[in-house]
Amino acid sequence: AAGVIQSPRHLIKEKRETATLKCYPIPRHDTVYWYQQGPGQDPQFLISFYEKMQSDKGSIPDRFSAQQFSDYHSELNMSSLELGDSALYFCASSAQGENTEAFFGQGTRLTVV
Amino acid sequence: AQKITQTQPGMFVQEKEAVTLDCTYDTSDQSYGLFWYKQPSSGEMIFLIYQGSYDEQNATEGRYSLNFQKARKSANLVISASQLGDSAMYFCAMREVPANFGNEKLTFGTGTRLTIIP
Numbered sequence: 277a278a279g280v281i282q283s284p285r286h287l288i289k290e291k292r293e294t295a296t297l298k299c300y301p302i303p304r305h306d307t308v309y310w311y312q313q314g315p316g317q318d319p320q321f322l323i324s325f326y327e328k329m330q331s332d333k334g335s336i337p338d339r340f341s342a343q344q345f346s347d348y349h350s351e352l353n354m355s356s357l358e359l360g361d362s363a364l365y366f367c368a369s370s371a372q373g374e375n376t377e378a379f380f381g382q383g384t385r386l387t388v389v
Numbered sequence: 390a391q392k393i394t395q396t397q398p399g400m401f402v403q404e405k406e407a408v409t410l411d412c413t414y415d416t417s418d419q420s421y422g423l424f425w426y427k428q429p430s431s432g433e434m435i436f437l438i439y440q441g442s443y444d445e446q447n448a449t450e451g452r453y454s455l456n457f458q459k460a461r462k463s464a465n466l467v468i469s470a471s472q473l474g475d476s477a478m479y480f481c482a483m484r485e486v487p488a489n490f491g492n493e494k495l496t497f498g499t500g501t502r503l504t505i506i507p
Contacts, residue, residue, distance in 0.1 A: 318497040324494060334494065
């Protein structure tokens, strides 16, 4: 079965650069969630989209923005990168009306140097 | 306030033994969901088991079972007959009832690192 696809899997950027992370949800899933997991930390919710509209917002820095496109894929844009942004970024997708877990992608490991 | 509490930062268990990972939660909602995820060293987040707050039976998935005690607000994960491949980080998470669609984010505990000893 198709899973959540995230790209790239690994990314190395320098401070003050920008990065774009992509997420392709499971087909027919209408909700996408982004999480950030710092080293040794639990995942923290950043932002979510339902039917291409932002539906919830967590502890996402102002330097970050995200959107969901017409084909339901989502992108997380990160500008003015800082060393503290180094983390594992997960995308998860789910379908409304279904009593299921959110399916997680394999994550993008971002390293800021 | 911490909504999900995992009090065991690390555990060491002999192979083939059963292991219980503790999780307590805090919510005022009547309807919620509880999840367990496994995160191996590769970093991926693997879904293990789900328990709905209205489910009367404890959830089971193969060697995994969830010991759900609603009055105590606990949702412990039990792994039977542990295997070397069970060595990983385990996260308990909760999904509360959203006000709107798309608000069904997960809140995670701090995790328990399980190491299976041969």
